[in-house]
Each structure stands twice: as structure tokens, then as C-alpha cells.
Amino acid sequence: RESAFIHAISAAGVAFAVTRACSRGELEKCGCDRKIRGVSPEGFQWSGCSDNLSYGIAFSQAFVDNPERSRGILSSRALMNLHNNEAGRKALLAHMKVECKCHGVSGSCEVRTCWKVMPPFRRAGNILKEKFEGATEVHPKRVGSRKWCPTKSSRFKPYTAHDLVYLLASPDFCDRDPQRGVFGTSGRQCNRT
Template sequence: EDCQFLVGFTKEQQQICGRSLELMNYVLEGVVESIQACRAEFEGERWNCSGGLESVNSGGRVVEAGTRETAFLYAILSAGVTHKVTKACSSGRLKNCGCDRTLTGQEEWSGCSDNVAYGKAFARSLIDVREELVGMSHPSRALLNLHNNNAGRKTVELSMRTHCRCHGVSGACEMKTCWKTLPPFDDVSKRLKINYDNSKMVKLKKAGSQMDFAPQQQQPHSFNETDLLFTHASPSYCDLDLSRGSLGTSGRLCSNDKTATTDSCKVLCCGRGYVVVGEVTLVEKCHCKFHWCCRVECQECKRRVELYRCK
């Protein structure tokens, strides 16, 4: 009963949930965080995470398409669950996991390092089992999704930061204690967006009895663990095409600022033009002054802006 929120999950995933009930609220929070981060990263682009993570477990077209958007969705979902479970481990509220006590080195590792190894392992067990089952009938698609799942988890791991504190007389650093911690998930999603912008198109080939990746023409052969890989070109996302997961950009708000890039009316409206839909008043901080130490005082400025919408 406690696992009923896992709509569309496999029997194996439901069983993992039943064995790990104390973690499942964090899994749900990780999925929600992933959805929010995806929308934030693509807010002003033609594809704005529409038909995205809400559809991962209900046959959504974007997650079946094998495009760079598909790669991003799988990676950020895996990253979101990894990040939330990792942070939950170091919260002290869980029975089956806690701080990472394996760190050693010249520094005196102390404090509570985030247990990213546990977070990765749990996310892998919960998320990858679906692709392993899919692999029986669709091995090439499963291989691609498993790679992008792992890319999301690896990106979380590589985002770990080391924090140290000095101890000694009068602030001398006679002894140092250090620990590792994850940054806010926004930092992880920004890394994944960079990986999306640099994602690599591949084809799948047979290597003996196994499937493997091969580069498309005129691309370097090597792929690392954090590269996002895709097999099919993306649609333009300009027009409504539900068969390819495109909701189109008609009706989307756009910017008429000539310095705008992705959310400019010129780009977002795909040449169809746009209409003025009204004016709004924006209230912004302005004329800020910094007072030592440590206060910032700002005035409030109002300005009227026109709203534009794609035809």
C-alpha cells in the first residue's frame, strides 16, 4: 500500500520499494526535484521539458524517442534520486545508511561526509531494473538508457565538494578536519545541461554477442561515463506532433529583447510571428547599497513591460 505512488513501475521495482520504505519519500522528492530542475533548465527553449519526466513511467513519447532530450530526462531522473537518497543518508534519520566513513588520506577526515556510494547504488537498483527487463526485448534501447542513467549518477558523484576546518591555537591550522558534501541539486542540473549541449550521437553495433556504441560519422570514438548519448535527431519542437513528443511553441510567451537568445520571439516562434498580449508591471530591486557589515539595502523600482505570445 505504501508503494502505490509508484504508478507504472514494474513488479521488481515495487518489491524494492517494499524492502526500502524509509527511503521512498526521498525517492519521490528526488523525482519532483528532477522535474522542477528540468523545467528550469529548459524554460525558455523550444523544448521546455514538455512531455518529460511525468511520462517516464507511462510511455511518454519523449522518453521513447532516443533523442538528446531523452538522454537528459533519464540522466536527470537518475541524478535526482541519487542526490536525494545520498542527502537522506547523512541526515541521521535512516536505519540502513549513514555518513560515509570510508574516506582516508593525509587530512583528518571527520564530520559527516555524504554517502554518495549508497545513493548511487540504491538509485541503480531501483531505476536500472526496468531497463534490464526492457533489454530482453529491446537491447539497444536499454543499453542507451542504462548509459544515460549512469551518466546522471556519475555527474552527482563528480559534483562532490571537499570542506575543511582548521583547528589550533589562535586559528593556526595545526590540525585539519575535512568532509565531502553534495552541492544543491541546481549545480548538478546545470552540469547535466552542459552535458546535454555537448551530447553525442551514436549508433549501436554488435560486438560478439553484446551490443556496444559506435560514433556517428566524423565524431571521436571515445565516450566517457558522463557523456549523454542519443541515437535519433530531435524534432524542431516548433509544431504540435504528439507522435514525437512535441507540443509545439504556439501560444508560448516569448521575449522581444534583441539580446535574448533561446526565448526570443524570433527563435521560439519559429518564423510564425507573435502578438502583443498586454502589459505587466515588474517590481525589481534597484539602487542597492552595501553597508559594512553585513547588510544590503535596496529600493524598489517598477517598470512596465509588454508580453508577447507566439502565433
């Protein structure tokens, strides 16, 4: 289960860092998102430097997903990793917000210009932590030549593209397990949750 979170936060982290560098003008191949233009239905002017998250996501997909895809046939683990990578990026995309600035005489707001920004990375991390706590266990299934991962139990709701999924339950970190490299908490109190 922990690997689901690691993949999601890593993919989101790459997308976030690249997007932020684009907005700051630190990369030659990208800049602000200039696709958002004109007047919004709410009446404000789109302007300023909107975060170019589409570039950051594309970079993250190429960089983070490539090791999984380059192996050819996708294993169950690769399908799980790709799903969690995308869920991490979607956490950023789903929580973009609009920031605005007023322009006018003596502080009046005759004209308002607005742009889109990513959430702070701490917020994205908190969102993914919640998704980790509600992650869905899946098991691989082959339908013809296609492989997919339905939920392990039909009692659970099907997962969405925004949810984290895992193949194996987490080990018990309280008890020592040398085969898994778990040292346990001998002599200390352990919270099993």
C-alpha cells in the same frame, strides 16, 4: 535527445536524495561515509560526516536501472538509458569536494578536520545540461551476441562514460506535429536552438 537528459538527471537525483538522507541520519540502513579516515597527504585529519555517495549510487542503480535490466535482453534504448543513468551519477561523483573546519586556540588552525560533500544539485544539473548540449548521437550495432552503440558518424569524437548519448534527434518543437504531441509555437516567435 531530451530523454538522455531526463534519464541522467533522474538517476543523479535519486543518488543525491538518498545520499543526503544518509548524511542527515534519516535512513536506518546508511549514514556518513566512514571509509575515509586517517590523515590526508596534505596533512589534515579526515573526520566529520562525509557524504556516503557510494550508498546513494548503489541505491540509484538498483532503483533506476532495474526496469531496463529486468526485461532480459537489452534493447538499444535500454543500453542508451543505462549509459545516461550512469553518466548522471558520475556527474555527482566527479564533482565531490572537500570541506574543512579549523580547530585551535583563538581561531588558530592547529588541527584541520575535513570531509567530502556532494556538489549542490543545481551544479550537477548545470553540468548535465552542458552534457545535453554536447550529447552524441549513436546507432545500435551487433558484434556477435553483444550489442553496443558506437557514434553515428566517425567524424565525431567517441563518447565517454561521462557523456550523454541519444538514438534519435530531437523533434523541431517550433512546428506543429500532432503525431509526436508537439503543439508548435503558432503565433509566437520560436528559438530553434
